[in-house]
Amino acid sequence: MAEPNRTVRSTNAGSEALHEVGVELIAVNKWYGEFHVLRDINLKVKRGERIVVCGPSGSGKSTMIRCMNRLEEHQKGTIIVDGIELTSDLKKIEEVRREVGMVFQHFNLFPHLTILENCTLAPIWVRKMPKKQAEEVAMSYLERVKIPEQANKYPGQLSGGQQQRVAIARSLCMNPKIMLFDEPTSALDPEMIKEVLDVMVGLAEEGMTMICVTHEMGFARQVADRVIFMDAGQIVEQNVPEEFFTNPQHERTKLFLSQILH
């Protein structure tokens, strides 16, 4: 596998050893107006760990991972990502976002830029990488998600599955330490889900720290180190996937699993 940025990453190895924890949420609370959307969330994700978050809609799972790169603000508690505490300090937020990639349900590619430009934008403007190098990196990641031939097309010319794979490649171009996936396959046609999941499985096998909000239970069984079940803004149950699926403890979990696993 072409991995042009491996060297960059290894220079960080010393500091990485310092914080074994990738993401830590301590007693996090959040309200939308009067609505208490996150209730006392405690979660510790180690480096290299793969977490799958599931739960009914409105349970706060998306909100939780969106707090991890401050797309949403939390009002109480502490969130520490990559050793940096998220506060309203813009510099800290930017530092965290440099190291945390995010993949959205609706891809959110930039429609006015080509696929290649989508991928090189952040490395060029945020990492100050020379254009040529950024393009090489982008092409290597596009090859990895198996669509290098689409590099000069616009997002609107691609299928949903292809767009989502581009979105993953775009995040990887920033060489992130942590990847957040917010329901990456929910907006896809059934026949395209597998191509996206394959890319995510590949990523997991390489040891990327991943936090995925998804209902793809097959994916959870295959790669997750831990499955977290959320309901009504709280973490109801978490366990290794084998135990979680075969032997759920909480009533809500049992109900949820019975509804999605026919």
Place this chain on the structure above:
Amino acid sequence: MEEHVTRYVSEEFKQPLPPPADNAGIIGTARKNLFATPLDAAISLVTLLVVVWAVWNLLGWALFDAVFSGSDRTACVATGDSEVGACWIFVSSKFLQFIYGLYPDPERWRVNTVFALLAILTAGLLIPSVPKKGLNAALLLGVFPFVAFVLLTGGRLSFSGGQVAFFAMLAAFGTLIVVPSRSDLDFERPLMRAAAGLAVAAVLALLLSAASSRAGIAFLGLRFTAFSLSALVLSALSILSVASAALQRGGGGRVAATALLVPVLIAAALAVLSVDFGLPEVPTHLWGGLLVTLVVSVTGIATSLPLGILLALGRRSDMPAVRLLSVIFIEFWRGVPLITVLFMAQFMLPLFMPDGVSFNQLLRALVGVALFSAAYMAEVVRGGLQAIRKGQYEAADAMALSYWQKMRLIILPQALKLVIPGIVNTFIGLFKDTSLVYIIGLADLLGTVRRGFNDPNWITPSTPATGLVFAAFIYWLFCFGMSRYSIFMERRLDTGHK
């Protein structure tokens, strides 16, 4: 009879066929659209007759009965019972006046040079295949205004000490904005903090100097008050401390050069405006015709778009003070008629200016028109910003782009593309509204044409109609050009997908 089918397996692959041909061609289209039913046919024929009648009358007025030769009004006055159409010789004999107004004859090459430069630079910027867009834009927006100003007025501006101090203060703030955005110098360094403090002190000194009136200190051949001189010194110190902050940081020579960029550019601009190029002065009250129309509309267009974008961003800002100020500005300027704005520019602007600063009439009209259309532009741009989905902002945020990077690279390109029709609409409105400057005594194209009606040499019944048709045609040419270009640009920028 066909049976109800429950099982079916396709045995052949159906090849694509061309569509049926009976609606193709001119005859097919005409039959389908104009003569589909007897009523349609009747309506079509009646409409055709009306069009023919109208075109015939128009041609009669503009060509067959029109006067093309002669030297004064007698040629255009009806003799006997023959009808007289358009008096084109009125237009041709006054043509130069319609273009230049009363701009002195031997100096008109200066106007022509400005027109030519404007045409070349604009074409270079607008035609996609012309290379070096960045240089072209810098020339058009950065250099051309000064060249045009010197050429049209003659230059040789004399600045007072207070004005020089004001520009020095602007340079200091420009440096404080440009340097941190181009490098990693920030306001945590003591020298940068000192620079910011000095710049603020310069503003205070300037305010005090506006209140005091004795300009008694001579320095560099200019007369300063004690306050304005200290403002100048404070600004210079502020710039120097930014530069030394850059030098102090290892390998900051390039950054130090950026620190001096803004002051050098401002000094160069002041120098160009005050140097004597040997051009005789042409006061603005002699300007007129298309020259005034273009000066007002081009400056209006060039300033209203960037200002409008800033206002639109301000109105959607998270910062309450910025949002409030933007709303107040926009609602104020949108709420008053342009005529009022022009009158206010004439009578009220001087009240807000420090003593000794006076603007000429044309400049006041320029400021009025620019601010007025900026308010409209802001709302057009805001419409575009609102059409961009939240996901685009989030994606940009998630990849750690800064606010201005996000806006410049992601949001504005999409938003502006969406509102091209609205932007051009505002431009066209602005172009035509420039004719209102006639009210404060400036003779734009329409104003010059109308002044021509009163010329005793040309008073005939057909003069006004001819002149107005001519003026309307010139306005239409420019507006139609803008409209076509906007359609071209919309197609070109369309990546077809949202």
